[in-house]
Amino acid sequence: METNTDIIISVKDLVKAYNHGDVVALDHCDLDVKKGEVVAIIGPSGSGKSTLLRSLNLLEEPTSGEIDFEGVHLVSKKIDINRHRQKMGMVFQHFNLFPHKTVIENIMMAPVTLKLKTPREAQAQALKLLERVGLADKKDEYPNMLSGGQKQRIAIVRALAMEPEVMLFDEPTSALDPEMVGEVLDVMRELARDGMTMIVVTHEMGFAREVADRVIFMADGSIVEEGTPHEIFDTPKEERTQNFLSKVL
Amino acid sequence: MFWDWWQSLFTDMPAYAFFNFKFLPKYGYAVIQGVEYTLILSVVSVLLAVLPALMLATMRLSKCAPVRWLSGAYIAAFRSTPMLVQLIIIYYGVFNAILVPKFLIFGFIDSTRFIPGVVALALNSSAYVAEIFRAGILAVDSGQMEAARSLGLSQAQSMRLVILPQAIKNVLPALANEVVTMIKESSICMMLGMGEIMFAAQTISGSTYITIGPYMLAAIIYFAINYPTSKVIEHIERRMRRGDKH
Numbered sequence: 367m368e369t370n371t372d373i374i375i376s377v378k379d380l381v382k383a384y385n386h387g388d389v390v391a392l393d394h395c396d397l398d399v400k401k402g403e404v405v406a407i408i409g410p411s412g413s414g415k416s417t418l419l420r421s422l423n424l425l426e427e428p429t430s431g432e433i434d435f436e437g438v439h440l441v442s443k444k445i446d447i448n449r450h451r452q453k454m455g456m457v458f459q460h461f462n463l464f465p466h467k468t469v470i471e472n473i474m475m476a477p478v479t480l481k482l483k484t485p486r487e488a489q490a491q492a493l494k495l496l497e498r499v500g501l502a503d504k505k506d507e508y509p510n511m512l513s514g515g516q517k518q519r520i521a522i523v524r525a526l527a528m529e530p531e532v533m534l535f536d537e538p539t540s541a542l543d544p545e546m547v548g549e550v551l552d553v554m555r556e557l558a559r560d561g562m563t564m565i566v567v568t569h570e571m572g573f574a575r576e577v578a579d580r581v582i583f584m585a586d587g588s589i590v591e592e593g594t595p596h597e598i599f600d601t602p603k604e605e606r607t608q609n610f611l612s613k614v615l
Numbered sequence: 616m617f618w619d620w621w622q623s624l625f626t627d628m629p630a631y632a633f634f635n636f637k638f639l640p641k642y643g644y645a646v647i648q649g650v651e652y653t654l655i656l657s658v659v660s661v662l663l664a665v666l667p668a669l670m671l672a673t674m675r676l677s678k679c680a681p682v683r684w685l686s687g688a689y690i691a692a693f694r695s696t697p698m699l700v701q702l703i704i705i706y707y708g709v710f711n712a713i714l715v716p717k718f719l720i721f722g723f724i725d726s727t728r729f730i731p732g733v734v735a736l737a738l739n740s741s742a743y744v745a746e747i748f749r750a751g752i753l754a755v756d757s758g759q760m761e762a763a764r765s766l767g768l769s770q771a772q773s774m775r776l777v778i779l780p781q782a783i784k785n786v787l788p789a790l791a792n793e794v795v796t797m798i799k800e801s802s803i804c805m806m807l808g809m810g811e812i813m814f815a816a817q818t819i820s821g822s823t824y825i826t827i828g829p830y831m832l833a834a835i836i837y838f839a840i841n842y843p844t845s846k847v848i849e850h851i852e853r854r855m856r857r858g859d860k861h
Contacts, residue, residue, distance in 0.1 A: 423765055451765055
């Protein structure tokens, strides 16, 4: 697949330690993501996949190392992290929709509060996005009336409403009933086709193989192996990758 | 006629009888005013406590340690000393320096006593309400804050638009319970001559020589207000819990 060679996110020597260094969640990770690239991060639980992803928008503050996003050092007290987070959409395992707001209020809140759009513009855009994921009729429902798959599609729309440059997905289908996984993956597949830069922590190996440009295998806080889906899934070099894949495939 | 019949119920009762309510025909109005005074005093105190409590609670959850200590010290001081002591210090100490203009609130509440009293109760209550708010904020799923921050909202915006609306809903029953507590605790204000229920009872007892009756009536009134109220709150709490299940 042809991709633009501009690097949009660059991670250098990232370390995240807890309890004064007793627990190391990320052990000197390096990662470059190009514009338009879809990167899937796989690995056993506790391997640091989510920590790496959550470090990218500083939901986890790294202990040391560098994160560059569009050429800006994010690990710095001088920058306004809120402004850069606007450009990084994030989708969570447990959706995290705001239960006290309707679907359309969930989507409109951030663009309107941050004065990026007038309420009228935000509403028009929200409706358009909702139509794209087939949920326009749910716009006035509260989240607790929706199924898991619907909630996650709304959460994706909420992130897209900020018109992000990158979308971060933190195990977006892990909390879903099996019959709802497909509808969420469909939306993500379409996003990837439209050229969105995506970093996806996932247990869906089929999705990673089919949609990702690059697959990263992590274990014990380190990036063990990375390559094309073909390289990782069909001809893994590292023993730990082979062991993991033999268990999940 | 009614009063005659009513009074006949209380004749031939010794002054120390528990249910000697002979004073009622003459002092009924004082009791009613006392009830009004108590209700106004406690509701206003808790309402005044809400904003400072919200501030204390957010300070308590702040990342900055000195801010956390400051709020913690306030809460500790007010929760670990008797309300009577606080009341006297604030009334005779603080309001010795601050002159309150004299006027009547609702035609029977003396501002020079009411305002210092309300301030003292509100300061005390804010320490308790702060802890209620803190628990309410912590009870909101941490994913909510993360989702709001990931959209680019600031800490303050996330708090105001996402966390607090959910926290306040969780906290309303506890806040109503604080009013119930305050209805009882405000009886302490009789010490300052504020005309609430206990002060009315004391006055009546003093001028009629009926020793226990007025206090029995006060107890019955407190119970009649607080017990049904807390039952209603319990009921609402149960219904809210059911609504939260997915």
